Amino acid sequence: MLNLESLRFPRYELPASLDALRQEVRAFLDTALTRYSPLVRSNTWDGFDPDFSRELGARGWLGMSLPKTYGGHGRSALERYVIVEETLAAGAPVGFHWIADRQSGPVVARYGTQAQKEKIIPGIAAGEICFCIGMSEPNSGSDLASVRTRADRVADGWLVNGTKIWTTNAHRADYMIALLRTDSSADSKHRGLSQFLIDLKATPGITARPIKDLAGRGHFNEVSFQDARLPADALLGQEGEGWKQVIAELAFERSGPERYLSCFVLLSRLVDALGPQASPAALAKVGAEVAWAVTLRNMSLSVAGMLNEGRDPGLQASVVKDLGCQFEQRLPGLAQELVGLEPMLADNGNDYQQVLGNLMLLAPSFSLRGGTLEILRGIIARGLGVR
Amino acid sequence: MNELQNILEESVSRLFAERVDRAFLARCEDGEWPAELWSLASEQGLTHVLASEAAGGMNAGWAEAFIVVRACGRYAVPLPVPEQLLALWLVERAGISAPSGLIALLPTVVDAAATGHYTLDVPRVPWGRAAQFFVGVTSDQQIALFDTQHASVTPAQNLAREPRDTVHLHAASPVALGACAVNPHAIRWLGALLRAGQIAGAAAACLELSVKYTSDRVQFGRPLSQFQAIQNHLAEIAGAMASVDTMARAAFLALDARGLASLGDDSASFEIAAAKCRASDAVELLTRLSHQVHGAIGFTYEYDLQFLTRRLWSWRAEFGTSGEWGEHLGRAATAIGGDGLWAQVTR
Ligand SMILES: Cc1cc2nc3c(=O)[nH]c(=O)nc-3n(C[C@H](O)[C@H](O)[C@H](O)COP(=O)(O)OP(=O)(O)OC[C@H]3O[C@@H](n4cnc5c(N)ncnc54)[C@H](O)[C@@H]3O)c2cc1C
Numbered sequence: 001m002l003n004l005e006s007l008r009f010p011r012y013e014l015p016a017s018l019d020a021l022r023q024e025v026r027a028f029l030d031t032a033l034t035r036y037s038p039l040v041r042s043n044t045w046d047g048f049d050p051d052f053s054r055e056l057g058a059r060g061w062l063g064m065s066l067p068k069t070y071g072g073h074g075r076s077a078l079e080r081y082v083i084v085e086e087t088l089a090a091g092a093p094v095g096f097h098w099i100a101d102r103q104s105g106p107v108v109a110r111y112g113t114q115a116q117k118e119k120i121i122p123g124i125a126a127g128e129i130c131f132c133i134g135m136s137e138p139n140s141g142s143d144l145a146s147v148r149t150r151a152d153r154v155a156d157g158w159l160v161n162g163t164k165i166w167t168t169n170a171h172r173a174d175y176m177i178a179l180l181r182t183d184s185s186a187d188s189k190h191r192g193l194s195q196f197l198i199d200l201k202a203t204p205g206i207t208a209r210p211i212k213d214l215a216g217r218g219h220f221n222e223v224s225f226q227d228a229r230l231p232a233d234a235l236l237g238q239e240g241e242g243w244k245q246v247i248a249e250l251a252f253e254r255s256g257p258e259r260y261l262s263c264f265v266l267l268s269r270l271v272d273a274l275g276p277q278a279s280p281a282a283l284a285k286v287g288a289e290v291a292w293a294v295t296l297r298n299m300s301l302s303v304a305g306m307l308n309e310g311r312d313p314g315l316q317a318s319v320v321k322d323l324g325c326q327f328e329q330r331l332p333g334l335a336q337e338l339v340g341l342e343p344m345l346a347d348n349g350n351d352y353q354q355v356l357g358n359l360m361l362l363a364p365s366f367s368l369r370g371g372t373l374e375i376l377r378g379i380i381a382r383g384l385g386v387r
Numbered sequence: 388m389n390e391l392q393n394i395l396e397e398s399v400s401r402l403f404a405e406r407v408d409r410a411f412l413a414r415c416e417d418g419e420w421p422a423e424l425w426s427l428a429s430e431q432g433l434t435h436v437l438a439s440e441a442a443g444g445m446n447a448g449w450a451e452a453f454i455v456v457r458a459c460g461r462y463a464v465p466l467p468v469p470e471q472l473l474a475l476w477l478v479e480r481a482g483i484s485a486p487s488g489l490i491a492l493l494p495t496v497v498d499a500a501a502t503g504h505y506t507l508d509v510p511r512v513p514w515g516r517a518a519q520f521f522v523g524v525t526s527d528q529q530i531a532l533f534d535t536q537h538a539s540v541t542p543a544q545n546l547a548r549e550p551r552d553t554v555h556l557h558a559a560s561p562v563a564l565g566a567c568a569v570n571p572h573a574i575r576w577l578g579a580l581l582r583a584g585q586i587a588g589a590a591a592a593c594l595e596l597s598v599k600y601t602s603d604r605v606q607f608g609r610p611l612s613q614f615q616a617i618q619n620h621l622a623e624i625a626g627a628m629a630s631v632d633t634m635a636r637a638a639f640l641a642l643d644a645r646g647l648a649s650l651g652d653d654s655a656s657f658e659i660a661a662a663k664c665r666a667s668d669a670v671e672l673l674t675r676l677s678h679q680v681h682g683a684i685g686f687t688y689e690y691d692l693q694f695l696t697r698r699l700w701s702w703r704a705e706f707g708t709s710g711e712w713g714e715h716l717g718r719a720a721t722a723i724g725g726d727g728l729w730a731q732v733t734r
Binding site for chain 1: 591594595598599601602610612613615617618619621622625626628629630632633634636637640658660661662665668709710711712714715716717718719720722723725726728730732733
């Protein structure tokens with residue numbers, strides 16, 4: 001039986017005490033972002049600048065909700081939410097710290113040993129370490145539980161063999177949290193998996209080969225493990241509990257405001273390109289997307305509020321991601337149609353055309369990374385009780 | 388939701404679920420005025436959610452009104468409960484003591500002729516034929532209340548056969564006139580808000596019916612809901628419903644915060660425009676996919692879906708299409724400019 005309550009997005013108002021933080025972040029971004037071109041600002045969570053990440057870290061704006069005892073800031077998830085939405089909407093280059101701040105930090109905080117937390121969390125909060133996610137493999141995409149890269153127990157630790165793929169930033173990251181098979185005799189594919197915290201710079205036998213994306217950009221990689229030796233303490237959490245842990249990690253990955261904010265810069269530029277004198281038909285079309293932006297903001301904030309109250313908004317988060325990626329994928333087409341300009345590469349055309357070109361070339365990934373649209377729809381169907 | 392809201396939601400759902408069924412709706416479509424349900428709804432205070440205690444109301448806010456209005460959509464309630472609660476709120480804003488009886492909304496600006504009398508034809512008045520009074524807003528910031536003495540009505544309907552009559556005022560004088568800070572088009576904005584709330588309710592009902600029907604109906608040896616193509620449709624309906632519901636509620640709450648005087652200004656009433664634009668926009672997907680998963684049965688008068696979808700098709704257009712409200716939003720956004728857009732979205 002369908003329970004409509006499970007699909008409600010209760011109204012959430014951020015506490016007024018966060019207004020000051022928001023104003024502070026806006027003021028900071030107003031000056032800090034002037035050094036980037038509109039094109040660079042359209043990269044949002046693909047934009048990569050270690051200096052910028054360190055600046056955020058110095059202000060105490062990374063690892064915000066990680067425990068203080070280990071070097072986090074012990075602040076609420078809502079404060080982090082404010083930082084994240086402000087940086088994304090402004091088009092700040094958040095890529096260096098993005099994965100660490102969003103999911104690796106929280107995973108280490110939840111499952112790591114004392115030593116792992118002490119080693120990792122201060123660097124995340126400082127914006128000094130970059131993480132990557134070792135989940136997908138050549139033969140395991142949507143069917144993640146079928147991963148085959150193995151970690152075999154040896155005398156002084158683990159021996160890893162296999163291949164990860166599409167690993168964003170693996171060629172420049174410090175650490176990877178990888179999902180590896182530790183027991184191939186387990187009776188179900190969901191058992192026998194474990195997570196590992198891998199120091200990429202200190203482990204021989206790991207090679208990251210950049211894979212160019214459709215536009216020739218280098219951000220993701222094929223990572224091969226050939227008899228890579230990990231120390232015993234590289235195990236993250238419980239041996240054999242990798243599937244449960246990875247589901248928790250994906251929940252961090254699937255619930256944030258980035259699910260509708262990777263194109264906000266384009267919407268802003270589109271609004272300026274049209275101006276108030278635009279035709280009523282054009283205003284109506286851009287207005288419909290503005291309505292979506294406000295709607296998605298309300299929905300996303302509601303998810304943040306539910307998380308903050310300790311509830312599990314898994315279904316609602318999937319709905320936001322589903323609607324959010326459709327929104328983001330509509331924008332480039334609309335921004336071209338309404339303004340009537342050709343999308344262009346970096347050295348061609350004007351700023352608007354470059355931003356448009358960049359996002360047009362990024363948009364296909366919005367409904368793939370972090371779980372495809374089809375997989376999300378399956379999760380929603382399960383929430384509706386029909387699966 | 389707080390306790391009052393929970394109680395309200397429960398009692399309004401119980402009342403409508405018990406009383407509004409297919410046979411009842413069919414009779415109303417044939418012209419019957421459901422007097423009994425109307426008095427029950429009034430006795431339970433549903434029409435008076437926004438009215439002050441002095442005026443015999445609940446003295447609640449738009450957050451509570453949302454619950455009632457959405458329920459009216461969900462159960463396809465063939466009564467002007469949303470319109471009445473709005474009318475009572477409006478007259479009280481202008482310091483007019485509310486008369487008892489049905490007050491119909493005049494959706495367009497009403498202005499007096501040079502003589503001081505009102506002679507106009509106002510089309511698409513919800514339940515004009517059943518009204519004892521009419522309320523309208525003048526272009527000089529007054530709220531005008533008329534009785535039926537100098538009025539006549541030409542009946543008309545929307546696709547769902549809800550009364551949408553033309554009201555003719557013949558040299559009428561208002562029985563009450565009150566000045567307040569109100570935009571002449573306030574009723575269009577408020578009507579849009581009501582319809583967004585009703586669309587949210589009807590969308591939820593479409594989803595419920597679609598999930599239930601596809602779970603019960605077996606083809607190829609399994610319930611339809613086990614086919615991935617059908618699950619995909621259901622997920623899309625759910626997403627559209629959730630987006631409409633969330634934005635409609637946000638708009639009702641924004642009105643609590645900003646009040647009557649904010650209406651009519653594109654940026655001050657941003658949430659209302661966004662809610663009606665989103666709601667009207669969603670109707671296409673909601674109705675198309677709900678009908679699709681139902682097959683032929685959904686195309687019959689014998690099955691409930693059409694009571695919802697015909698309303699959705701009308702409500703999509705009433706008090707402004709998604710294009711009209713999108714234009715308001717586009718105008719607001721371009722006036723604010725790209726760099727200020729995010730602050731507006733998060734205000
Ligand atoms: C830009 C980018 C960055 C990425 N970064 C990372 C990263 O850092 N780390 C990492 O681990 N991974 C990363 N990924 C990989 C991403 O998680 C996978 O692409 C995704 O999980 C889908 O897997 P796949 O590409 O193998 O597609 P497949 O699973 O092969 O799917 C292909 C198509 O079939 C559909 N499909 C699959 N199964 C079903 C089903 N049961 N029912 C219906 N349809 C189905 C899919 O939805 C999709 O449309 C990244 C991907 C991209 C594009």
